Amino acid sequence: MNIRAYRRPDPNTQPRYLYQAYRSTTRRAPTKPLIVLPHTLSEITGPVYGHEDVGEMDNDLTRQHPGEPLGERIIVTGRVLDADGHPLRNSLVEIWQANAAGRYAHHNDDHAAPLDPNFTGAGRTLTDPDGRYSFVTIKPGAYPWRNHENAWRPAHIHFSLFGTALATRLVTQMYFPGDPLFPIDPVSQSIPDQKARERLIANFDLATTQPEWALGYRFDIVLRGREATPFEA
Numbered sequence: 001m002n003i004r005a006y007r008r009p010d011p012n013t014q015p016r017y018l019y020q021a022y023r024s025t026t027r028r029a030p031t032k033p034l035i036v037l038p039h040t041l042s043e044i045t046g047p048v049y050g051h052e053d054v055g056e057m058d059n060d061l062t063r064q065h066p067g068e069p070l071g072e073r074i075i076v077t078g079r080v081l082d083a084d085g086h087p088l089r090n091s092l093v094e095i096w097q098a099n100a101a102g103r104y105a106h107h108n109d110d111h112a113a114p115l116d117p118n119f120t121g122a123g124r125t126l127t128d129p130d131g132r133y134s135f136v137t138i139k140p141g142a143y144p145w146r147n148h149e150n151a152w153r154p155a156h157i158h159f160s161l162f163g164t165a166l167a168t169r170l171v172t173q174m175y176f177p178g179d180p181l182f183p184i185d186p187v188s189q190s191i192p193d194q195k196a197r198e199r200l201i202a203n204f205d206l207a208t209t210q211p212e213w214a215l216g217y218r219f220d221i222v223l224r225g226r227e228a229t230p231f232e233a
Contacts, residue, residue: 005039006167006224007083013196015187015233022186022233023147043167054092059125061095061137069119071100071138073214076174076202079131080161083225087131093221094124094160095135102141102155111143136214142181154181154188158232161221168223173232175201176217190233199229 018029057063062073076095080088098104098121101113105120119138127133140155156173163169175182182188182201191197199222208216221229 006044007226008036009224009228010193010226012193013191013228014230015190016192019186019190019233021148022190025190025233039167044165054124054126059123059133059135061119061121061123061135063136064120064123065118067118069099069116069138071116071119071141073136074139075134075136075208075210075214075216076157076219077132077134077205077208077216078202078219078221080127080133080163081131081220081222082164082168083223083228085222087127087129088163088223089127089129089131091127091131091164092124092162093127093133094122095137095157096122096160097137097157098140098143100138100141102143113141113143139176147186152181154179154185159219159221161223163223170221170223170229171232172221172229173200174217174219177201177204187233191230196230199227 017025019025062069080091080093082088096104099116099119101116103109103111103113103115105115121140123135123137125133125135137157140157142152142155145151145153154175156175159170159172159174161168161170173187175188188197188200191200202217202219205216205218208218210216223229
């Protein structure tokens with residue numbers, strides 16, 4: 001069988017395995033040369049997961065509890081595209097994030113910030129025939145992370161996508177325009193290529209913004225190829 005492999009990303013467009021400013025990479029980075037494995041039928045054809053479990057309210061993180069969550073309501077939308085720019089329909093998109101105070105609803109998060117009983121910070125949806133997805137959520141807050149003295153992560157939303165096969169799996173982070181923490185964040189700055197780093201920053205979108213209700217942001221995601229959205233470090 002003639003198997004058409006996916007295009008490999010340029011290493012400069014992805015996070016470095018070892019980036020001294022990002023301290024945990026010094027403990028987990030490979031110490032020996034990597035072995036590149038050829039793509040097989042298993043990686044190119046599947047499987048993908050979770051489509052049957054998407055609920056009606058899963059893409060609105062502000063309506064998953066009895067009350068309204070605290071913070072700035074936002075709309076995040078975009079398209080999921082393949083390496084050739086074609087839309088990926090019926091593709092699972094999952095997100096998770098901190099609340100407006102910069103704290104995750106997780107027992108391991110001991111940041112001295114309040115939890116929000118009306119915000120869990122997780123959602124999922126499927127793309128439409130044009131590859132478009134949409135979430136309503138709360139803009140997350142920055143939070144300290146003890147990587148170095150006075151270290152703070154910029155506001156971000158985690159994204160997880162399966163695409164059409166295991167080879168198109170992506171876990172990444174979306175950042176917000178104009179965040180002063182982004183240029184000094186070791187996680188995002190571990191990507192050598194500036195244009196690739198900028199692909200992680202959403203664009204403010206007035207067309208998505210709803211009057212007197214929520215600001216809109218556009219974040220397109222490309223799975224594989226030269227313009228691929230970088231993996232998170």
